[in-house]
Amino acid sequence: MKLRPLHDRVIIKRLEAETKSAGGIVIPDSATEKPVRGEVIAAGAGKILEDGKVRPIAVKAGDKVLFGKYSGTEVKIDGEELLVMREEDLLAVIEA
Amino acid sequence: MKLRPLHDRVIIKRLEAETKSAGGIVIPDSATEKPVRGEVIAAGAGKILEDGKVRPIAVKAGDKVLFGKYSGTEVKIDGEELLVMREEDLLAVIEA
Amino acid sequence: MKLRPLHDRVIIKRLEAETKSAGGIVIPDSATEKPVRGEVIAAGAGKILEDGKVRPIAVKAGDKVLFGKYSGTEVKIDGEELLVMREEDLLAVIEA
Amino acid sequence: MKLRPLHDRVIIKRLEAETKSAGGIVIPDSATEKPVRGEVIAAGAGKILEDGKVRPIAVKAGDKVLFGKYSGTEVKIDGEELLVMREEDLLAVIEA
């Protein structure tokens, strides 16, 4: 099943979080930590502005992103849990 | 009875959800899963902008769409349950 | 008593709802069903936009419309129950 | 005491409501009926728009109007109960 998000919405797949301490010890995210990482699966064409022009979305499929834990709507597609949220809800792109 | 939605509203018929697990086993949506799928029955002419122009709706009759479980107003027309919601409430188009 | 709604308001008279099942059996709307049908009795001249222009209302007297159960303000005029609501609160026009 | 309402405000004097049934029997409004009728005593010069222009008010002194029961602020002027509300709160003009 293929999804095409509308306007300024993006579809995100959560990523398992694995963080390293300063000393290099791997510390998995605890269940109580709120922000989450994800990969953009699909992005809409952009937000339609008041004058009718479209403002493209600043992320694209494949980008790793950071967002708040309670952002977006959960959808289950082909047995897979995905998130649909607005570009507005994305906090940052993880570049490396 | 034929309905013509006003402005940026769309009329949706819910679709029975049937999902497959990664291994191909069919898993019906449980009643507790929030997002829903539907088919667009009719779409309005579009949202009227502040300058009087009309911004057409990005979906059309026949499109399969994804929306949040609590979106829209339920209406019963000719014994059939339909949903009237704004284009704004649609999350994505299901393309295949 | 004749009412002229102001700006983007419309006056609606509720219509008794009668729906047919797929097999043709008439099922009256139960009291618990929220959306309602009505006939437009009068419509305002339209919404005044920020630049002073008037955006005409998309319905006219005689149109059958669909609206949410809790929309509008109830008024009793000449012993008759009417509803005054904004064009914004109308969901769809019933065309046949 | 003479009042000049500011901008888009109007001063209203409530009117005793008297309604007739379809058969001509006079039925006084019960205390529990929410909308009310009134006469416009004075109207402001109009709403000042963002570009500095003034949008005149669509009613004038002497007009009979319909409004929601809880609209406006009650003021007692020279022993008389009046209502000050915005043009926005007026539902319709009673024309006959």
Added chain:
Amino acid sequence: MKLRPLHDRVIIKRLEAETKSAGGIVIPDSATEKPVRGEVIAAGAGKILEDGKVRPIAVKAGDKVLFGKYSGTEVKIDGEELLVMREEDLLAVIEA
């Protein structure tokens, strides 16, 4: 101490209310009556609009005005109780 209100704010001194019944009997405002009268002590230069222009305030020092009982912020200046509110909160000018 002299106060210069900023932008669209006005400084008001409450006026003792004294109302006459239709028959000429003086009836002092009871403590439970909500709207209040006052005299404008000072008015700001006006509201700054989005394009940078200033929209002058429609009242000036010396004007008698009507406002809602809970409008504005109470300030005590030189032992005198004053009110600072926005022009928006003023209902009407008392002209005589």
Added chain:
Amino acid sequence: MKLRPLHDRVIIKRLEAETKSAGGIVIPDSATEKPVRGEVIAAGAGKILEDGKVRPIAVKAGDKVLFGKYSGTEVKIDGEELLVMREEDLLAVIEA
């Protein structure tokens, strides 16, 4: 430590309030009186408008101002209690 407020924010130092009654008797502000006086320590460059222009702030360092008791965010800088608030929260300039 020197602070440069951003955009339309101002930094305020509360002033001890001392008021005189009409007869000249000094009455200190009681703890229950809400509005407060202060001195502007620093003011931002101004609010950035939608078109990118900057609207300068109407007060400057050294100005005595009046504001609501609960306005702003308290900050402790070099052991000194200061307030950071928006120009919007300032009620009036105390001129003498």
Added chain:
Amino acid sequence: MKLRPLHDRVIIKRLEAETKSAGGIVIPDSATEKPVRGEVIAAGAGKILEDGKVRPIAVKAGDKVLFGKYSGTEVKIDGEELLVMREEDLLAVIEA
């Protein structure tokens, strides 16, 4: 892990607060003091305005800033606690 904040968001690392009294005695911030200091780790390209132009952010990486205690979303990146917030939530730049 490198983060690129989107649009008008900034990434902040909290700074240990150490304040001096007027007499030079060092007073550490108590846990109950709300505002906080931080260093900007990264800043987005700026807020996209309605006309599509970008308004650059007024702070840059390395700037010391002041913000409210409850501003922003906490994120844990490589074992380090960071804050992602909007430029709007920044109160002032600490210049010395």
